[in-house]
Structure formats: structure tokens, C-alpha cells
Amino acid sequence: MDSAPALRPIDPVRDAPALHAIFGDDESCRYMPEPALATVAQTQALLERWTTGHEDSSWAVCEEPDGRALGRVALVPRGPEIWEAACMICPAARGRRLAARSLALVLNQAFDARGARRVFADIDPDNVASVRTFEVLGFRLEGRLRASWKTHIGVRDSLIYGLLASDPRPWHT
Numbered sequence: 001m002d003s004a005p006a007l008r009p010i011d012p013v014r015d016a017p018a019l020h021a022i023f024g025d026d027e028s029c030r031y032m033p034e035p036a037l038a039t040v041a042q043t044q045a046l047l048e049r050w051t052t053g054h055e056d057s058s059w060a061v062c063e064e065p066d067g068r069a070l071g072r073v074a075l076v077p078r079g080p081e082i083w084e085a086a087c088m089i090c091p092a093a094r095g096r097r098l099a100a101r102s103l104a105l106v107l108n109q110a111f112d113a114r115g116a117r118r119v120f121a122d123i124d125p126d127n128v129a130s131v132r133t134f135e136v137l138g139f140r141l142e143g144r145l146r147a148s149w150k151t152h153i154g155v156r157d158s159l160i161y162g163l164l165a166s167d168p169r170p171w172h173t
Helices: 012-023 040-051 098-113 128-136
Strands: 006-009 058-062 071-079 082-089 118-123 140-151 154-164
Touching: 006 098, 012 040, 012 071, 040 058, 058 098, 071 098, 082 098, 082 128, 098 118, 098 128, 118 128, 128 154
Parallel strands: 082 118
Antiparallel strands: 006 058, 058 071, 071 082, 118 154, 140 154
């Protein structure tokens, strides 16, 4: 895999203007529960909500260690030794494999430093880019949950992808 991007903790005040390129964009928010946000202040409030109590599991994806946020990657605790992984990249930064490269870093942390036995992703079936990203990282489709989310685009199914600590890590090869 290409060289790793830099990850740093999300700073809601600093990162809201840059990450509003995601959270204020209709297409980027298509598969989110809520529609795109209208203002940077709303993006800041969302980032504050997501990071409060989870400051060590939500990172800005950057080119340099203290650089401008190009996306967000998260590792959310969902139970003992179980984490949910998520990643979104700003439209202007897509096409550089930042999502897969960033997720590889947090997956290493989940398995090696946090003792995860399982990491999963909950993906809308029509979100082809996310499906592809998690498959490249070795995640396996475990099932489809029908009508699992009520969103701004209607009731949606979820594809559950999982990776176990004992599974191969393709980014290591």
C-alpha cells in the first residue's frame, strides 16, 4: 500500500471548515442518517458530539502530521473487544486511496494496541466506494440487515462487513 497519511486527533473548531466539504455536501452525505449540514457551525457541533468522550478514536486525515484535514477516520467502541470503523474523505482529496490507507493505520491500532478481536463496518449497499475500500482491506461481507436505517433518503438496508484479529491483513503484504 502507498505511504501512510498522517492522522491527528480531530479538533472540532480547527477542522470544521475543512470537513464541511464532506458534511456540507449532499453527495458525500447521501448515505448518512441526516442530510448535508447547512453551515460550518453545524459541522463543528457534529464533530464536537462525535469526539466528546471519544477523543482518542476520531482522527483527521492529513498529508502532514499537523496539516489541514482531508477527511475523518474513526474507531468507535461497540462492546468488549469490538470496534466499528468509519472513514470519509473530502471530495477534492478522493482518488488517492486516503480512506484505505488511513483505515489501515487505525486497524493496526485496533488489533495491536487496543486488543480488538473484531472490527466491523456498517455500509449502505449502494455506497460502492465504501464497500470497495473495506473489501480491499480484507473485510468480509457477513450479512445484510434489511430496513435497518431510517434516513433522509428513506429506509435503507445495511451491509455488515467484518474483520477479525485472526484474519489476514492485506495491507501488510
